[in-house]
Structures are given as C-alpha cells and as structure tokens.
C-alpha cells in the first residue's frame with residue numbers, strides 16, 4: 001500500500017483521485033516516512049552526490065530494512081512506493097525519483113531554456129575556489145552561466161562533426177596502433193594484463209586530442225609509455241582523478257570544511273591534467289596568432305581545430321577552455337572507454353553475437369574497401385551491439401534536472417525547485433520497456449519497428465543539456481571494435497563483470513580479456 005510522504009499517515013491516496021485534472025499536492029507523493037541513515041543507498045546516486053550533500057542524512061535515509069538482495073535500493077524504493085518516490089528533508093530541496101518513460105518525457109518536454117542538472121560540487125570547488133576560475137565547467141554550470149555554455153555548445157556541434165570526418169584517417173591509425181599494442185601486451189595465453197582499462201584510456205585520449213587539435217600526441221607510442229613521459233603522467237592523473245572524484249563526492253564531504261587526503265589527491269591530479277591541457281592551449285594560441293589575420297579576414301574557421309574554434313570563435317579564455325576540455329576528458333573520454341570495456345565483455349560472453357558482428361565487419365571491409373565514417377551507417381549490427389551495451393550499461397545510470405517550474409506527474413503536483421532523478425538505466429532494463437531486458441540481444445534494435453517506449457533509452461541524455469560528445473563516442477567505439485574484431489576473437493574466462501560506481505559505471509573486475517589471433521582460429 002502506498003504511504004503518503006511525511007507523517008500524516010491518515011491522508012489516503014485514492015487511485016481514482018490521481019488524475020491530471022485534479023493533481024494531488026506534493027505532500028501526497030509517497031516516500032520513506034521514517035528516515036534512517038543507510039550507507040548502501042548512497043552509492044547508487046553518485047552523480048547526484050553534490051546537491052545531496054546537505055541531505056547526506058536524507059538520501060541514505062529510509063524506512064525499515066531496505067536491504068533486499070534481489071534488487072538495488074532504487075528498485076526497492078520503486079517497488080515499495082510506486083513510480084514516483086519523494087525523498088526530502090528539512091535541510092534542502094526535495095528529491096523525486098522517477099523511472100517511467102512517460103514521466104521522463106514530461107520532465108524533458110517542460111525543461112525550459114535553461115535546464116539545470118545536478119553538478120559535481122568538488123569539481124566546481126576546484127575551479128572556483130582552488131584555481132579561482134570563473135567557469136565551473138559544463139557538467140556543473142547552472143543558472144545564467146549555463147546560457148553562455150549552451151551558446152558555446154551550439155557553436156561546437158558543426159566543428160565536431162567536421163573534424164570527425166576530416167580526422168577519420170588519424171582516428172583509424174590510432175585504432176590500428178591500439179590493435180598492435182594488444183599484440184605486444186598479451187601473454188602466451190593471449191590474455192591482456194589487469195591494467196587494460198588504462199590502455200583503453202590511452203587510446204581514448206589519443207582520439208580525443210586528434211579531434212581537438214588534429215594531432216596525434218603519442219599516447220600509444222613506445223616513448224609515450226616511458227615513466228616520465230607526458231602521456232604516462234596524463235593517464236595516471238586521469239585515473240586518479242576518476243578515483244578521487246568519486247571518493248570526494250560519495251560519502252561524507254569533509255572537503256567542504258578542510259582539505260582531505262582525497263581532495264588533495266584529486267586536486268593534484270586535476271593540476272597535472274590542467275597543466276598539460278594548457279600547454280596545448282598555448283600552442284593553439286600561438287598558431288592562432290600566426291594565421292589569425294587570414295582566418296579573421298576570411299571569417300573562415302574551416303581549417304581551425306576545435307580548440308582554435310573555442311579560443312577564436314567562442315572567445316573562450318584559457319581558463320574556460322581548459323575547464324571545458326578537462327570535463328570532456330574526465331567524464332566524456334572515460335565514459336567512452338568504460339562503455340567500450342563493457343562492449344568487449346558482452347561480445348566475449350556472447351560468441352554468437354561476436355560471430356555475427358565479425359561477419360558484418362568482414363562483408364563491409366572486404367576487398368580493399370577503405371573504412372570511412374559513413375561505412376558505419378551501413379553496419380546495422382555494429383550499431384545495434386553498441387546500443388545494446390549502452391542500454392544495459394549506460395555510463396551514467398541517472399539523469400538529473402532541477403525543475404524550473406511546477407509540473408504535474410502521475411497526478412501529483414511537483415513544485416519548482418525539486419530535483420528529479422530519472423533512473424534511465426533502470427528504465428531501459430525494465431521488462432515492460434524491453435522484453436528479456438536482462439539479455440544482451442542486439443537483434444532487438446534491428447527491426448524496423450523497434451518497439452520500446454519513447455525515452456526508455458537515453459544513454460546520452462536529452463534536450464539542451466544532452467551529451468555533446470555522442471557522435472565522437474559512437475564513431476570511436478565502432479571504429480575500434482571493427483579493428484579489434486578484424487584481428488582477434490575475444491574471450492573472457494573469469495567471473496561475471498558487473499559495474500562499480502566511480503562517478504559512472506565502471507567494470508567491477510580487471511579486464512583480463514583474451515585476444516586470439518584470427519588466423520589462428522576459424523572464425
């Protein structure tokens with residue numbers, strides 16, 4: 001039975017009252033009435049850790065014994081209270097959890113011109129307080145600042161699409177280098193070492209800089225692996241940043257009051273990343289001065305790199321550009337490489353799918369056909385495999401929005417200022433939205449009439465604040481999978497890999513894949 005929020009248990013929620021015509025007040029939204037600190041819950045809302053801090057006490061709080069071995073805490077809450085759950089407290093805005101596609105649609109339909117999502121407070125703190133910058137970064141930006149970001153974002157879309165086409169050959173080359181690297185690092189049982197995720201991060205960074213500055217930096221070169229090389233320093237800092245970002249955000253946020261070991265390590269890692277990014281910003285500024293006369297005269301940015309576009313066309317200062325690039329790296333590049341890890345895992349666990357995909361790849365790359373960006377439009381199975389992986393393991397399991405106006409959801413009035421957590425991973429794993437939802441079945445995306453409810457699958461978010469790196473991520477992932485499968489069959493012999501939360505879904509175990517040479521196997 002549903003219980004109304006707060007202590008007035010005498011208020012009964014009659015189903016027939018729940019109509020859009022006469023919305024019930026917010027106080028009727030069900031949710032845990034007796035709040036109790038509960039650690040397990042917290043880790044399932046990591047992205048939201050920020051705004052939730054003052055409600056650390058609230059967010060892990062719930063009624064009775066929440067631990068249910070068969071479901072995540074979030075599922076428990078939905079099973080217990082229904083499709084709309086209110087968590088709230090005396091200290092902060094209320095939080096409402098939703099998962100139904102029609103409710104998610106409604107939030108996006110009404111998100112307005114300045115949508116706000118939950119930021120990442122420790123990153124904001126790093127920028128605004130530690131570095132004294134003025135831009136808190138795209139992931140954190142809110143209010144008026146976000147209008148400027150949205151303008152920048154709009155102007156970057158065309159250059160990104162342009163560079164994905166123009167730099168395709170370089171991306172292709174870096175994927176070939178990665179494939180060769182696998183050959184160097186796998187052991188006699190064809191197994192790659194435990195740190196394969198950081199190898200993938202090197203490849204992700206190489207692709208990132210190709211697209212931003214049209215150059216290969218050498219993350220996959222032998223010199224780039226030397227202990228004191230810039231790529232090695234960058235990758236170490238990146239992995240540390242991911243780890244300590246998550247430690248600072250999830251859990252009690254002592255860093256708000258004083259420097260903690262985790263915030264220090266995070267800031268040190270961010271300083272290294274910032275320092276290296278700034279070096280490329282300085283290069284771009286120099287080359288900009290060099291030929292800016294020509295470019296400005298012709299108002300022609302076609303030959304500019306994305307970084308130059310940020311600096312020239314968007315007039316971003318180095319602090320702003322560095323902040324944007326750092327967010328893209330820490331959250332975007334790692335989201336891509338973690339998704340790739342899961343895709344490799346799913347392919348290794350589903351030999352039939354891997355075989356079908358290999359056949360498609362062979363047919364498209366037969367004879368001396370040169371791979372091009374548009375080749376992927378003709379590879380439906382590859383696209384389907386990627387979608388299926390992002391359905392089961394989207395890097396960001398939640399989307400969040402701060403309501404800019406009151407809306408009516410499921411018969412309740414949800415007031416302006418409420419934080420909405422939209423459980424998109426849960427939504428794309430519910431049986432009513434996807435049949436056999438737990439299975440990795442790319443074929444579900446192959447029919448003309450894909451029948452899942454609108455907005456039940458949103459790995460890249462939606463609306464004005466949706467992911468700017470979607471095409472980059474997709475093209476890079478498809479290119480690398482194609483190259484890998486052309487050379488190797490992938491196997492994995494260990495226990496199931498689930499996801500851990502490190503600001504995003506990351507594989508719970510080392511990626512000890514076996515890459516077996518194609519010419520040693522029959523398929």
Ligand code: HEM
Pocket residue numbers: 117138139153327328329331332333335336339394395396399400458459460461462463464465466467468469470472473
């Ligand atoms: C598989 C890879 C990726 C996934 C699944 C992903 C997913 C997401 C999601 C869910 C959001 C929030 C959207 C929303 O709130 O509606 C987001 C935002 C963002 N992503 Fe990605 N992302 C990926 C890769 C990338 C890459 C490669 C980059 C850039 C290099 C990037 C840059 C960004 C930026 C800058 C934002 C903030 C956009 C804004 O606030 O307006 N992402 N991403």
